[in-house]
Amino acid sequence: MDEMTQGTLHPGEARHYRILIKSVGSAPPATAAALAKGLGLPTAAVISLLYRAPAILVDQIDKPTAQQMLVLLSEIGYEAELQPTSSAAPDLAPLYDVAIYITEARQLPHAVTTLANFGGLSEADASNMIMSPPGVVLGSVSEATVRAFAEQIGDGVAIVSSQPKTAHYHLFLADGPSLVRKRIIEAITEAGIPTVDDSGLIATDLDHTTAQTLWQRYQASGLLRIVNRDFLRFDLVLQESQGNDDPTPQQLAALEQLAGVPVELAEAVFRSPPITLLEAIPHAEIGERMAAFDAVGLSLRAELITFQNLGLQVLSLSDQAVLQRTLEEFGLHQPGSNLPPPPFQIPGVMPELQARILRAALEDTGARIAFAEAA
Numbered sequence: 001m002d003e004m005t006q007g008t009l010h011p012g013e014a015r016h017y018r019i020l021i022k023s024v025g026s027a028p029p030a031t032a033a034a035l036a037k038g039l040g041l042p043t044a045a046v047i048s049l050l051y052r053a054p055a056i057l058v059d060q061i062d063k064p065t066a067q068q069m070l071v072l073l074s075e076i077g078y079e080a081e082l083q084p085t086s087s088a089a090p091d092l093a094p095l096y097d098v099a100i101y102i103t104e105a106r107q108l109p110h111a112v113t114t115l116a117n118f119g120g121l122s123e124a125d126a127s128n129m130i131m132s133p134p135g136v137v138l139g140s141v142s143e144a145t146v147r148a149f150a151e152q153i154g155d156g157v158a159i160v161s162s163q164p165k166t167a168h169y170h171l172f173l174a175d176g177p178s179l180v181r182k183r184i185i186e187a188i189t190e191a192g193i194p195t196v197d198d199s200g201l202i203a204t205d206l207d208h209t210t211a212q213t214l215w216q217r218y219q220a221s222g223l224l225r226i227v228n229r230d231f232l233r234f235d236l237v238l239q240e241s242q243g244n245d246d247p248t249p250q251q252l253a254a255l256e257q258l259a260g261v262p263v264e265l266a267e268a269v270f271r272s273p274p275i276t277l278l279e280a281i282p283h284a285e286i287g288e289r290m291a292a293f294d295a296v297g298l299s300l301r302a303e304l305i306t307f308q309n310l311g312l313q314v315l316s317l318s319d320q321a322v323l324q325r326t327l328e329e330f331g332l333h334q335p336g337s338n339l340p341p342p343p344f345q346i347p348g349v350m351p352e353l354q355a356r357i358l359r360a361a362l363e364d365t366g367a368r369i370a371f372a373e374a375a
Contacts, residue, residue, distance in 0.1 A: 017066040018059040019073065020081045020090065023144040024050050026152070027077035029120030047120075050078075051141045054090045079144075096146055096161040098138035099231040100130060101280060102353060104156030105360035111157050118149055133306045133351060134231035140164075160282055162230035169211035170232065171203040172225040172307070180221050188214065201304065205229065229283050232306045236278040236289060238269070239299040247271075250296040258292055280305060310355040311372035312346045314339075318366030326365055330358060349374040 029047070036046040039058060049055045057080070058069065066082050073080040100115075102108050108130070115137055116126040129137045138149065146161045153159065171188070173181060181198070188195060188203055191210070195202050206214075211226045218224040241247075247255075247270040255261040259277040261269050269275060277300065281289060290300050317323050320339055327333035332346055350358070359369045 015062075016060045016085045017063055018061070018083050018085050018089075019057045019066060019069055020083050021050055021053040021055055021057045021073070021078055022081055023053050023079040024148050025077045025079040026148070027073075028117065031076050032120075048140075051138075051145045052093060052095065053079075053142050053144045054093060055142075056089060060085055093142040093144070094163055095140045095142060096138075097136055097164050097228065097231075098141065098146055098149065098159060098161045099135045099228075100137055100153065101135055101158045101160070101233060101282075102130065102156070102357070103158050103280065105356045107154075107156030108357055111153060114153050118152055131351070131353060131357075133353065134227060134233075135353075136228075136231060158280075158282070160230055160284075162228050164228065165208050167208060167228045167230055168204075169206045169208070169226050170201055170229050171206065171211070171214065172227060173199055173202045174223045174225065175199065176221065176223040180223060184218050184221065184224055187217065227306075232283045232304060233280045234283065234286055234302040235276045235305050236281055236286070236293075236300045237303055238273045238275050238277050239301055240273045241270070241297065241299070244297065248297065251298055254293055254296045254298060258289070274301070305352050308352045309349040309374040310352055311349045311374060312355060312359055312362070313370045313372045314342045314344055314346065314362070315368040315370055316342050317368075322365045323362060323367050326361055330361070332358075345372055 027050075032047045032050055033043045035050075035057070036043040039046065046057075049057065057073075058066075061069075063082075070080055070082050100111065102111060108127075111130055112123050112127045115121065115130065116123045119126070119138065121129075126137075129135070138145070141149075143161070146159070150159050173184060185195060185198060185202065191214075193203050193206065193210070196204060206226075214224065215226045241251075244251075247267055251270060252263070252266040255266040255269055255277070256263050259269075261277070269277075277293075278289065281302075286302050290302065293300050314323070317339075324333055324339050327339075327346070328335050332348070333339065346358075349355075355371060359371070362369050
């Protein structure tokens with residue numbers, strides 16, 4: 001009995017084992033440093049391994065040691081498994097980049113805290129990543145890690161994961177020296193890539209290799225931006241109906257069922273194009289959603305909002321002092337000066353997500369707030 005306790009092998013039992021990390025689970029990222037120290041490995045290497053799970057953490061160890069490690073890892077929060085080294089090693093998992101979009105503005109604090117805890121970041125860095133469109137927050141992680149992150153981030157936050165090597169990319173060209181911009185556009189044209197404009201979104205649907213080649217060539221200019229199209233979001237805007245003055249029953253039903261328009265307002269919406277029916281739709285869903293409307297004769301246009309700037313208009317307020325204090329906290333009002341009577345526009349414009357966050361904060365003071373298009 002004592003010999004078995006010390007690890008005596010049974011006939012046919014493996015001599016050596018491995019620890020397979022199946023998922024980071026709920027383990028705090030700080031534990032990676034402790035694991036790295038215990039294994040004598042660089043912390044960065046262990047972190048990379050953990051977030052690419054399933055992956056082998058340690059190999060060729062005896063069973064008692066492996067069992068002790070398995071218990072410890074499970075207590076920390078990792079999902080791990082004991083395997084004999086004679087079994088086949090797991091295939092390398094496909095790797096994903098991950099972007100998030102705050103669908104419920106009041107969930108931002110939770111999203112920031114969750115990302116900071118999950119990625120071992122400061123809350124300031126986590127907030128900057130979320131608020132910088134298109135909101136890419138994780139890179140080169142496995143599907144298991146994406147699932148673990150999704151479970152922690154909860155409701156009110158949309159997650160999109162994409163394999164960067166098989167994704168397609170859109171090119172954006174910022175304002176800058178005309179000579180540099182001209183050279184970039186000429187290079188794109190010479191590469192046989194159709195351009196759709198000479199500023200802003202200039203080319204679409206490039207493969208990974210082509211996009212990376214252009215990026216490496218022109219990244220120093222600071223003008224060219226390459227964005228995974230899977231992370232872009234669009235508003236779907238109803239266009240004027242061609243040849244139909246009155247909506248059909250099928251069109252009214254589509255407005256209600258596909259866009260959530262109240263039945264009593266559906267006809268008024270039909271007669272009010274252009275009007276936004278659906279907001280912040282990810283690229284992957286656009287085709288199917290637009291086709292569903294098109295099937296009943298409703299034409300929609302997809303408008304990119306990822307890099308959109310918006311202003312805010314105060315239509316009414318219930319407590320001027322509270323509203324003024326909130327604006328001061330966001331750096332949007334000079335202390336000691338009075339607000340104008342509503343309606344008035346808050347000075348300046350801001351990225352779409354920031355505008356929604358601020359609108360929610362101002363509405364919490366009892367004010368009525370509307371978006372205003374950037375001039």
